[in-house]
Structures are given as C-alpha cells and as structure tokens.
Amino acid sequence: MSSSALPLVDLDALAEVLSPGALVTEADVVASYSFDKALFCPVGTALALIRAQSVDDVVETMRFATEHRIPVVTQGTRTGLSGAANAVDGCLLLNVAKMNEIVSIDPVEQTCQVQPGVINLELKNALVEYGLSYPPDPGSVAISTIGGNVATNAGGMCCVKYGVTKDYVRGMTVVLADGTVTKLGRSTAKGVAGLDLASLFVGSEGTLGVIVEITLALRATMPPAITAVGIFADTESAGHTVAEYMASGAAPSMLELLDGATIRAINGYGDFGLPDAAGALLLVQSNAPGQSAVAELEAFQEIAERNGGLEVHFSDDPADSELLVAARRAVSPALERHAHSIGGGELIDDVCVPRSRLGEFFAKLAVIDARYDVEILTAGHAGDGNMHPTVIFDARDEAMVAQAQSAFAEIMQLGLDLGGTITGEHGVGYLKREWLRRELDEGASLMHERIRAALDPLGILNPGKVFA
Ligand SMILES: Cc1cc2nc3c(=O)[nH]c(=O)nc-3n(C[C@H](O)[C@H](O)[C@H](O)COP(=O)(O)OP(=O)(O)OC[C@H]3O[C@@H](n4cnc5c(N)ncnc54)[C@H](O)[C@@H]3O)c2cc1C
Numbered sequence: 001m002s003s004s005a006l007p008l009v010d011l012d013a014l015a016e017v018l019s020p021g022a023l024v025t026e027a028d029v030v031a032s033y034s035f036d037k038a039l040f041c042p043v044g045t046a047l048a049l050i051r052a053q054s055v056d057d058v059v060e061t062m063r064f065a066t067e068h069r070i071p072v073v074t075q076g077t078r079t080g081l082s083g084a085a086n087a088v089d090g091c092l093l094l095n096v097a098k099m100n101e102i103v104s105i106d107p108v109e110q111t112c113q114v115q116p117g118v119i120n121l122e123l124k125n126a127l128v129e130y131g132l133s134y135p136p137d138p139g140s141v142a143i144s145t146i147g148g149n150v151a152t153n154a155g156g157m158c159c160v161k162y163g164v165t166k167d168y169v170r171g172m173t174v175v176l177a178d179g180t181v182t183k184l185g186r187s188t189a190k191g192v193a194g195l196d197l198a199s200l201f202v203g204s205e206g207t208l209g210v211i212v213e214i215t216l217a218l219r220a221t222m223p224p225a226i227t228a229v230g231i232f233a234d235t236e237s238a239g240h241t242v243a244e245y246m247a248s249g250a251a252p253s254m255l256e257l258l259d260g261a262t263i264r265a266i267n268g269y270g271d272f273g274l275p276d277a278a279g280a281l282l283l284v285q286s287n288a289p290g291q292s293a294v295a296e297l298e299a300f301q302e303i304a305e306r307n308g309g310l311e312v313h314f315s316d317d318p319a320d321s322e323l324l325v326a327a328r329r330a331v332s333p334a335l336e337r338h339a340h341s342i343g344g345g346e347l348i349d350d351v352c353v354p355r356s357r358l359g360e361f362f363a364k365l366a367v368i369d370a371r372y373d374v375e376i377l378t379a380g381h382a383g384d385g386n387m388h389p390t391v392i393f394d395a396r397d398e399a400m401v402a403q404a405q406s407a408f409a410e411i412m413q414l415g416l417d418l419g420g421t422i423t424g425e426h427g428v429g430y431l432k433r434e435w436l437r438r439e440l441d442e443g444a445s446l447m448h449e450r451i452r453a454a455l456d457p458l459g460i461l462n463p464g465k466v467f468a
Contacts (some may be wrong), residue, residue: 009068011048017060024049033075033095034087039346039395040405041083041430046073049093055173055181055212061094062210070091074206076117076148079140081348082429083206084152084465091140096147102126103213110218111170111187116147123216132218135162138425139332147211149449153203155425157328160383161253161287162219166202166424169239173213174201176310177456187215200451205427206462207457211300225253225285228297228320230304230312231278235259235365235378237308238280239358242382244303245284246355250296254285256328262335262377264290269334280311282382283324331379335390338377343394345374345401347408351415352386352424364414365389372407374400386424399452409435428466 009315015023017169024030025048036044042053044260052058060211065072077083087093093370100117107130114123121142123134137156138144144154150172155164171185185191185198238257245255258266259281265272274281282304286296301312315321339346353361362378373393380387389411393404412422412435422428422435437445448467 006451009047009070009286014048014060014064015052017064018050018057019053022051022053022057024051025129030087030093033078033093036075036078036080036083036085036429038081038083038086038348038429038431041086042400044087044089044091046087046091047091049095051098052094052096053098053354055175056216058094058096058175058210058212059127059181061092062175065092065460066178066458069458069460071463072150072210073462074210076145077119077143079144080152080429081426082205082423082431084334084427084462085148086430088464093457096210096212097145099212105132105218106132106187107132109187110220111191111215112218113187113213113215114146115213116145116150118146120144120149121144127218128221131221133221134168134216134218135159135222136165136168139329146214146216150202150211150214151205152155152427153425155381155384157254157256157325157381158222159381160255162249163178166199168217169198169202169214170217172201172211174209174211176209176449177458177461181212200380203427204438205429205466207452207463207466222253223287223289224318225287225313225321226293226297226316227324228284228300228312228314229324230282230284230300230411231275231310232280232282232304233308233310233466234279235362236359238282238382239360239362241282241300241304241307241309242358243356244307245300246383248299248303251286251288251297252284252296252300252383253287254283254325255381256283257281257378257380257382257387258283258328259378260332261375262331262379265334265338265377266327266330269330269337270327272323273328276325283328285321328379331388335392337375339392342351342375342392343396343400345391345393345395345404347391347404348426349389349391349408349411349415350386350423350426351389351411351420352384353415353418353420355383355385357418357420358382358385358387361387361414361418364418365411366411368407368414372403374404374412376407376409381424384424385420430465433464433466433468
C-alpha cells in the first residue's frame with residue numbers, strides 16, 4: 001500500500017491523548033520499525049508508530065484503534081523470527097519496548113513484576129543481588145523483551161531442565177482490543193480460581209490483547225554447571241545419543257546440538273576452535289549438586305560412545321564453558337554471515353519432535369537436504385527435540401528461492417509426520433500460518449477462531465498473523 005492510499009484518520013486527536021512524542025509519523029522511522037528478523041514475510045505500510053511509555057498510552061491507542069477500526073501490531077524489540085511483529089497495511093505499530101521498568105522483586109514469594117519492555121538479560125542481572133534467577137534464556141536473551149518472550153512463549157538453552165516461559169508466568173495485566181484493562185492470573189504460588197486466562201495469552205503473538213505488566217515466578221540462583229562436548233561423525237548418532245541419554249533419567253541443564261556445517265560456519269565467524277571435521281557436536285551441561293554432575297556427564301560419555309560418539313571432552317573450567325556457550329550463541333550471526341556470503345537467503349525452521357525420534361529426524365532431514373541445491377545447516381535444543389534446520393540459499397535467484405521454500409516446507413511436514421510440531425518456540429506469525437491448520441485438527445482450529453473473535457470482535461489485533 002502506498003502512503004497516499006493509507007486510510008485518512010485524524011492522528012492529531014490520538015497524539016493529544018498520548019505521552020508527548022509517543023506518536024511517530026515520519027515515514028522513514030515508521031518503515032524502520034515495520035519488520036522483525038524473519039525474512040520472506042510480507043511487510044505492510046503502517047499508518048504510524050506509537051512508542052508507548054505507559055499503560056495509558058496503550059489504552060488510548062486501543063480505544064482509538066477500536067473507534068476507527070484500525071489494525072494494531074504490538075511490538076517488543078522485533079527480534080521475532082516469524083514475521084509476527086511485521087506491519088500490516090494501514091496499522092498502528094504499538095511498540096512497548098520503552099515500558100521497561102522492573103516494578104518489584106519479592107524475595108519471599110520469589111516473584112517479580114515487570115513491564116513488558118524489560119530486556120530478559122537485564123531482568124536476570126537485576127535478580128542476582130537477591131539470589132534469584134529467571135531461567136528462560138532464548139538466544140536473543142540480550143535483545144528481546146519479556147513481553148515478547150511471553151507473547152511467543154520463548155524457549156532457550158536451559159529449558160531442557162528449567163522449562164519455557166509459560167512455566168514462569170503467574171499473572172499479567174492486559175489491555176484488550178477496546179482499551180479495557182484487566183488482570184489475569186495471580187501472584188500467589190497456587191491458585192485455581194476460574195479458567196487459566198493468563199496462560200491463554202502466553203504464545204498469543206499479539207492477537208488477543210496487549211500485555212502491559214507480567215508477574216513472573218523466579219527460582220533460586222542456578223548452580224554453576226560443568227560441561228562435556230561429544231563429537232560425532234554424523235547427526236543421526238548424536239540424535240540417538242540424546243534419546244538414550246534422556247531416557248536414562250539424566251537431567252542436564254543444557255543439551256544442544258550443532259551439525260558439521262554449522263560448526264564450520266561458527267569457526268568461520270569467530271575464534272571458537274570447534275572441531276572442524278566433526279559431523280555433529282553435542283554440548284552438555286550438568287549443574288546437579290556435588291559429584292552428581294560428574295556422574296551425569298560420565299553417563300553421557302558412556303551413552304555417546306555406545307552410539308558411535310568419537311570423542312567426549314570434559315571441563316569444569318568456567319572459562320571453557322563460557323567459550324562453548326558463546327560458540328553456541330554465535331549460531332545466529334554465523335549463519336547470517338554465511339547466508340550473506342552466498343546471496344542472503346535464510347529460512348529458519350523450528351520443528352520440535354519427540355526426542356525418541358531425533359535419530360530418524362536427522363536421517364530423513366539428510367534425504368531432504370540431498371534433494372535440493374540449497375544448504376541446510378542444523379543447530380538446536382536437542383534435549384527438547386527442538387531443531388532449527390536453517391535453509392541457506394541465494395535469495396537473488398528465483399529458482400533457489402522456490403527450492404528453499406519447498407525444503408523449508410518439507411522440514412515442517414517431517415516434524416508433523418514424526419509426531420511433532422511446526423514450531424517449538426519461534427511462533428507462527430506470517431511464516432508458518434499456512435501450516436498451523438495442518439497441525440491443528442478441526443475442533444482446535446475452530447476454538448482458536450472463536451477465542452480470537454470473542455476477544456477481538458473487530459479483527460484489529462495483529463490481523464493476518466497466526467491464521468491466514
Ligand atoms: C539471534 C536470535 C536468537 C533467538 N533465539 C531464540 C531462542 O533461543 N528461543 C526462542 O524462543 N526465540 C528465539 N529468538 C526469537 C525471538 O527473540 C523471540 O521470539 C522473542 O521472544 C521475541 O521478543 P521481542 O521482544 O523481540 O518480540 P517481537 O519480535 O517484537 O514480537 C514477537 C511477537 O510478540 C508480540 N508481542 C510483543 N510484545 C507484546 C506485548 N507486550 N503484548 C502482546 N503481544 C506482544 C508481537 O505482536 C509478536 O507477535 C531468537 C531471535 C534472534 C534474533
């Protein structure tokens with residue numbers, strides 16, 4: 001939509017009721033806020049950007065949007081990987097990243113209340129002096145907001161032991177489509193009064209309302225971990241190792257996988273010294289008390305060797321562990337750099353399969369890989385069965401784009417065929433909206449539609465996302 005085709009709305013009336021400077025209409029600024037980190041998702045032309053500074057700003061925006069039937073796309077820091085925060089034509093971009101206050105930390109209840117724009121890592125850092133921690137740790141920990149994490153039910157590396165965002169959300173305040181402010185959930189450790197409406201908003205990707213405050217459960221500081229690295233000739237044997245290791249009752253605090261091509265991309269990106277010739281690598285940490293951690297990693301070694309592991313290295317030196325975790329965190333920029341070098345195309349899959357089927361997943365992924373001229377590099381949260389095969393290709397070549405999209409789709413189908421899901425943590429957004437109906441049965445699809453219509457009767461909340 002060109003800017004001349006945008007609906008005529010008197011935005012001055014909105015500016016008057018918002019905090020000074022909150023409404024931004026400069027086309028270049030609005031355009032620069034119109035997309036997240038996903039490629040190949042449509043980006044519409046927004047009417048304006050609201051940098052909300054308070055709940056009142058959110059309320060006024062929603063009242064205005066309801067009155068004028070204007071779509072609203074809520075945003076955190078736009079690190080999303082599914083296009084869910086992209087502008088739709090004629091929308092208001094409601095960015096809540098500036099609402100970034102840690103409202104309170106309660107060491108007795110082990111909870112905190114935060115505004116949605118608080119950055120995950122900043123919360124973690126603030127909790128240290130209380131001897132508390134907030135475990136969910138997406139790769140974007142230093143740049144994504146708690147509001148965005150809640151709206152996508154973000155995962156991360158320590159989820160294999162500590163769970164995902166939803167496991168920490170006790171309650172929240174939301175602004176509904178018509179501007180009504182309401183509290184959902186609770187702050188107490190237990191509570192079963194009424195439906196669990198706070199959970200409904202976890203993972204709702206901006207389609208049910210705007211989250212303006214969140215009460216999170218916390219944990220005591222997580223103990224330090226010791227690390228093992230298992231090196232394999234191929235991903236399939238690494239996958240079988242994960243299944244057998246988890247079946248043994250182990251509770252690693254991290255269990256991540258890198259395939260050989262990803263290892264080489266990381267080594268090309270920085271001085272991490274990963275084994276360049278490996279076909280796959282498993283990075284395992286245990287923070288079990290005392291000698292249990294050593295026992296847990298020795299069990300890993302035994303199982304890895306039984307499944308064809310070539311070498312297993314241990315380290316209890318925190319500097320080694322930090323370097324290895326930094327290497328794992330370098331996957332995103334390393335793949336981005338690699339993609340850039342061959343034409344910039346990058347489609348990141350996010351399938352999650354039962355751990356018992358990881359070996360089969362990798363065997364079938366290799367078949368898909370062999371059928372296409374694109375590259376498929378895989379890393380992921382193996383302990384959860386959550387893999388990110390990334391299709392890398394020359395985005396300037398139409399034939400390659402078509403191949404990449406087919407490979408990307410086949411990987412989602414593989415995830416479903418193995419009893420898994422099309423998205424373990426990145427969300428549906430635009431990128432996978434055609435696929436959600438394949439995953440849901442008719443009843444579940446209908447419930448989604450009815451819930452959405454009940455909370456957003458005018459269809460103004462992130463329209464066109466999640467469902468086509
Ligand atoms: C390098 C990198 C690594 C990543 N690693 C991981 C990972 O390990 N695990 C993982 O889960 N994700 C990961 N992600 C994806 C992304 O960071 C997460 O989805 C994150 O939760 C998005 O937060 P955000 O603040 O950027 O939200 P945005 O991208 O701005 O928004 C995401 C969605 O949430 C909605 N939303 C945002 N704020 C609110 C609110 N206050 N109220 C209602 N709806 C809202 C938006 O409408 C949109 O639908 C990664 C991304 C990058 C770039």
